[in-house]
Amino acid sequence: MPNDEVVLVSFWPSPFGCRVKIALEEKGIPYEYKEEDILNKSPYLLAINPVHKKIPVLVHNGKPVCESVNILEYIDETWSDLSPRFLPSDPHQRAQARFLADFIDKQLYNSSKKIYWGIREDQGLGEEQVNGKNEVLRVLKLVEGQIGDKPFFGGDHLGLLDIALIPFYSRFYTWETFGKFSIEEECPRIVAWAKRCLQKESVAKSLLDPIKAYEFILELNKLLAK
Numbered sequence: 137m138p139n140d141e142v143v144l145v146s147f148w149p150s151p152f153g154c155r156v157k158i159a160l161e162e163k164g165i166p167y168e169y170k171e172e173d174i175l176n177k178s179p180y181l182l183a184i185n186p187v188h189k190k191i192p193v194l195v196h197n198g199k200p201v202c203e204s205v206n207i208l209e210y211i212d213e214t215w216s217d218l219s220p221r222f223l224p225s226d227p228h229q230r231a232q233a234r235f236l237a238d239f240i241d242k243q244l245y246n247s248s249k250k251i252y253w254g255i256r257e258d259q260g261l262g263e264e265q266v267n268g269k270n271e272v273l274r275v276l277k278l279v280e281g282q283i284g285d286k287p288f289f290g291g292d293h294l295g296l297l298d299i300a301l302i303p304f305y306s307r308f309y310t311w312e313t314f315g316k317f318s319i320e321e322e323c324p325r326i327v328a329w330a331k332r333c334l335q336k337e338s339v340a341k342s343l344l345d346p347i348k349a350y351e352f353i354l355e356l357n358k359l360l361a362k
């Protein structure tokens with residue numbers, strides 16, 4: 137669809153926005169990027185996502201699509217002629233990929249916030265942080281158990297689950313630094329998988345630098361402390 141107008145509205149540190157960037161890059165779909173300040177939301181964002189008022193939003197020929205996993209599925213269906221396909225053709229495998237992407241959304245991000253949200257890094261580990269760390273490791277170990285003998289969850293190419301999970305790799309450094317633990321020691325297969333994903337240009341050019349992600353959290357915590 138050569139005359140398509142594709143706009144991604146996002147906020148630079150967002151792992152959810154990063155998913156959409158990777159998906160568009162993987163399929164080679166040209167798009168315009170619009171940065172949104174989520175601390176001072178524009179009337180445009182409120183108009184295109186009046187329900188959740190969150191980024192990312194993909195605006196395709198003027199029509200907004202919200203919620204990152206929903207956007208990934210929309211991209212896969214709309215540009216079904218472009219490879220790779222993010223969802224497997226087998227219904228059970230498709231259900232499983234959706235199930236795990238949903239599990240990541242419900243568990244990983246919220247648990248991880250307990251490790252760093254409003255925490256001073258020079259404090260000893262509090263109970264909430266230890267809980268957050270244990271929950272994060274539980275999720276990662278469960279997901280790690282699903283890695284088969286292929287390089288990616290999607291098989292030989294990136295699939296829905298790969299794209300949903302890989303943006304959080306940029307946050308590992310933050311979680312490890314605040315939580316004083318090593319994900320590589322606990323979940324070596326997840327880290328090996330992430331390194332394979334990073335060999336993909338779509339991932340390498342979309343993923344946030346881990347140090348920038350960490351500095352962003354430090355700034356956010358300063359704002360929260362005010």
Ligand code: GS8
Pocket residue numbers: 147149150151152174189190191192202203204205241
């Ligand atoms: C989550 C998006 C989200 O949390 C998705 O798209 O998958 N389930 C959604 N977006 C955040 C920025 S990233 O942390 C956001 O827009 N927050 C604004 C707010 O909460 O007001």
